[in-house]
Amino acid sequence: xxxxxxxxxxxxxxxxxxxxxxxxxxxxxxxxxxxxxxxxxxxxxxxxxxxxxxxxxxxxxxxxxxxxxxxxxxxxxxxxxxxxxxxxxxxxxxxxxxxxxxxxxxxxxxxxxxxxxxxxxxxxxxxxxxxxxxxxxxxxxxxxxxxxxxxxxxxxxxxxxxxxxxxxxxxxxxxxxxxxxxxxxxxxxxxxxxxxxxxxxxxxxxxxxxxxxxxxxxxxxxxxxxxxxxxxxxxxxxxxxxxxxxxxxxxxxxxxxxxxxxxxxxxxxxxxxxxxxxxxxxxxxxxxxxxxxxxxxxx
Amino acid sequence: xxxxxxxxxxxxxxxxxxxxxxxxxxxxxxxxxxxxxxxxxxxxxxxxxxxxxxxxxxxxxxxxxxxxxxxxxxxxxxxxxxxxxxxxxxxxxxxxxxxxxxxxxxxxxxxxxxxxxxxxxxxxxxxxxxxxxxxxxxxxxxxxxxxxxxxxxxxxxxxxxxxxxxxxxxxxxxxxxxxxxxxxxxxxxxxxxxxxxxxxxxxxxxxxxxxxxxxxxxxxxxxxxxxxxxxxxxxxxxxxxxxxxxxxxxxxxxxxxxxxxxxxxxxxxxxxxxxxxxxxxxxxxxxxxxxxxxxxxxx
Numbered sequence: 001x002x003x004x005x006x007x008x009x010x011x012x013x014x015x016x017x018x019x020x021x022x023x024x025x026x027x028x029x030x031x032x033x034x035x036x037x038x039x040x041x042x043x044x045x046x047x048x049x050x051x052x053x054x055x056x057x058x059x060x061x062x063x064x065x066x067x068x069x070x071x072x073x074x075x076x077x078x079x080x081x082x083x084x085x086x087x088x089x090x091x092x093x094x095x096x097x098x099x100x101x102x103x104x105x106x107x108x109x110x111x112x113x114x115x116x117x118x119x120x121x122x123x124x125x126x127x128x129x130x131x132x133x134x135x136x137x138x139x140x141x142x143x144x145x146x147x148x149x150x151x152x153x154x155x156x157x158x159x160x161x162x163x164x165x166x167x168x169x170x171x172x173x174x175x176x177x178x179x180x181x182x183x184x185x186x187x188x189x190x191x192x193x194x195x196x197x198x199x200x201x202x203x204x205x206x207x208x209x210x211x212x213x214x215x216x217x218x219x220x221x222x223x224x225x226x227x228x229x230x231x232x233x234x235x236x237x238x239x240x241x242x243x244x245x246x247x248x249x250x251x252x253x254x255x256x257x258x259x260x261x262x263x264x265x266x267x268x269x270x271x272x273x274x275x276x277x278x279x280x281x282x283x284x285x286x287x288x289x290x291x292x293x294x295x296x297x298x299x
Numbered sequence: 300x301x302x303x304x305x306x307x308x309x310x311x312x313x314x315x316x317x318x319x320x321x322x323x324x325x326x327x328x329x330x331x332x333x334x335x336x337x338x339x340x341x342x343x344x345x346x347x348x349x350x351x352x353x354x355x356x357x358x359x360x361x362x363x364x365x366x367x368x369x370x371x372x373x374x375x376x377x378x379x380x381x382x383x384x385x386x387x388x389x390x391x392x393x394x395x396x397x398x399x400x401x402x403x404x405x406x407x408x409x410x411x412x413x414x415x416x417x418x419x420x421x422x423x424x425x426x427x428x429x430x431x432x433x434x435x436x437x438x439x440x441x442x443x444x445x446x447x448x449x450x451x452x453x454x455x456x457x458x459x460x461x462x463x464x465x466x467x468x469x470x471x472x473x474x475x476x477x478x479x480x481x482x483x484x485x486x487x488x489x490x491x492x493x494x495x496x497x498x499x500x501x502x503x504x505x506x507x508x509x510x511x512x513x514x515x516x517x518x519x520x521x522x523x524x525x526x527x528x529x530x531x532x533x534x535x536x537x538x539x540x541x542x543x544x545x546x547x548x549x550x551x552x553x554x555x556x557x558x559x560x561x562x563x564x565x566x567x568x569x570x571x572x573x574x575x576x577x578x579x580x581x582x583x584x585x586x587x588x589x590x591x592x593x594x595x596x597x598x
Contacts, residue, residue: 125584125587126582126583126584127582128578128582129578129582130576130578141584145587146587146590162582165512165513165577165579166513166579166582166583167466167467167469167470167509167513168466168470168583168584168587168588168591170466171466171467171590171591172587172588172590172591172596175590175591175593175595175596176590176596177596199546199548202546202547202548203512203546203547206505206508206509206511206512206547207509207512207513209505209508209509210466210505210506210508210509210510210512210513211509212505213464213502213505213506213509214464214465214466214506214509247498247501247502248501248502248505249498249501277429278464279427279428279429280464280465281594283425283426283427283428283461283465284425284465284467284594285424285425285440285467286591286592286593286594288424288444288445288467288471289467289471289591289592290592291445291470291471291474291475292467292470292471292474292585292588292591292592293585293588293589293591293592294474294585295580295583295585296474297471297474297475297476
């Protein structure tokens with residue numbers, strides 16, 4: 001924690017918080033803060049909480065009342081509390097929250113550096129929609145563009161949940177020089193009436209392991225656990241929070257029953273050297289990628 | 300084999316040929332043809348040979364004499380033989396070869412449909428360069444753009460070896476409607492003097508498993524095996540040819556000692572349905588991807 005921000009960080013101790021979220025927002029916030037303190041006490045320098053950890057995952061259902069939980073960044077009921085906590089503990093803290101900006105609602109992350117300063121806000125770019133994940137009802141697709149920030153402990157990019165399936169998002173953050181890609185997440189079972197349930201924990205990890213290898217960067221995700229119910233609707237969040245190194249090797253992983261903190265020690269200098277030697281960023285062919293800027297591939 | 304080309308294929312039996320390549324080109328071609336016949340006899344409809352299977356992997360070293368092995372598509376010593384074989388057996392056959400076009404040399408694949416017609420040629424877009432893989436000496440970066448073709452047995456995209464590490468290439472082929480991405484490959488050990496040897500078979504598979512999940516498409520690679528020597532230089536090719544389904548589940552895999560044919564039965568209709576339901580291609584944000592059309596991310 002003595003590293004100055006004008007030096008390039010060589011190592012980083014990452015902490016991932018996997019937690020169950022209940023119906024009482026104040027209890028959720030208190031639990032999150034307790035876990036952040038524990039993570040910092042164990043040496044965590046960058047601490048990742050799950051997506052929208054203040055509330056149960058309300059996108060299970062579509063209800064007007066849940067829009068009340070959204071607030072503007074500058075008048076937010078708990079965001080700056082986490083900034084103060086980051087400063088007190090000297091840790092980097094991305095904080096997922098439900099953002100309102102005028103009449104528009106976003107699924108956002110505020111990035112707090114280890115001195116408590118808010119480096120910026122990323123708005124989730126890719127919005128899912130399907131049974132139990134009705135996010136298109138709540139969130140406008142983010143307009144912030146992909147973000148990375150140079151923090152006290154390294155250059156960090158943050159995507160949010162569904163973003164983690166999109167190679168474009170990971171590549172864009174890697175092109176900005178990210179040492180580490182973080183994904184706060186809320187993912188669990190599909191509704192029981194789905195005919196075939198794919199092995200989504202494995203798929204979900206494979207998608208991000210792919211980003212780690214393609215970009216030779218560290219990647220991590222923090223997910224929630226436990227059952228959440230909204231009347232007849234329920235979802236079992238499956239944990240499996242994890243971090244991989246820049247070759248896709250697992251560093252830590254949380255089983256679905258585990259509530260607590262996962263740690264991983266990252267060698268950012270070794271990753272940078274490996275990344276240069278692999279030559280992926282030397283050999284890209286931007287002149288051939290025009291189709292990627294279309295929805296249907298027609299150029 | 301009774302499917303007409305104007306119908307959309309629902310299933311496909313894929314065959315991957317994993318083979319050792321020796322110093323005698325005619326023996327290599329004969330072995331390749333024998334294995335293609337065996338693959339077809341076992342029901343293979345789309346049959347993938349490794350990269351540049353006619354010769355030992357000459358890119359281990361940089362020598363002018365090896366340019367003699369390159370020929371124009373229209374005056375090629377063995378390319379049309381494989382087209383005739385495809386027609387005789389009624390199989391789809393992508394054939395990797397060293398292409399010369401005027402004074403320019405490419406690492407290319409010709410795609411033969413099951414009636415023997417040559418659907419087109421793809422020129423490897425991403426060219427590696429490092430100890431034992433001196434491809435930038437031999438090959439100009441391909442100018443064909445990424446290719447997929449509607450064959451008798453489904454829509455198939457082909458990348459070549461190093462292309463398999465690049466999410467842009469896989470995405471571009473998926474955007475063209477590929478049911479299956481194929482990667483003929485020549486990959487093996489790093490030179491022994493490298494300080495740390497990463498677990499590249501696992502990394503190599505993870506990169507492509509990532510493509511399978513990101514695009515909800517089937518993916519397969521065929522690699523060579525065995526030791527090849529050029530004077531003091533040697534490389535041990537590691538096999539591990541494999542196919543995964545559209546969720547990244549392994550369907551077949553060849554151990555490094557295995558020479559022969561791997562089969563996988565693909566349910567293209569199920570994959571198309573799953574792909575639509577996941578919504579990846581619904582939720583992409585091309586307006587945010589401009590940085591991908593640059594080398595250094597500056598837009």
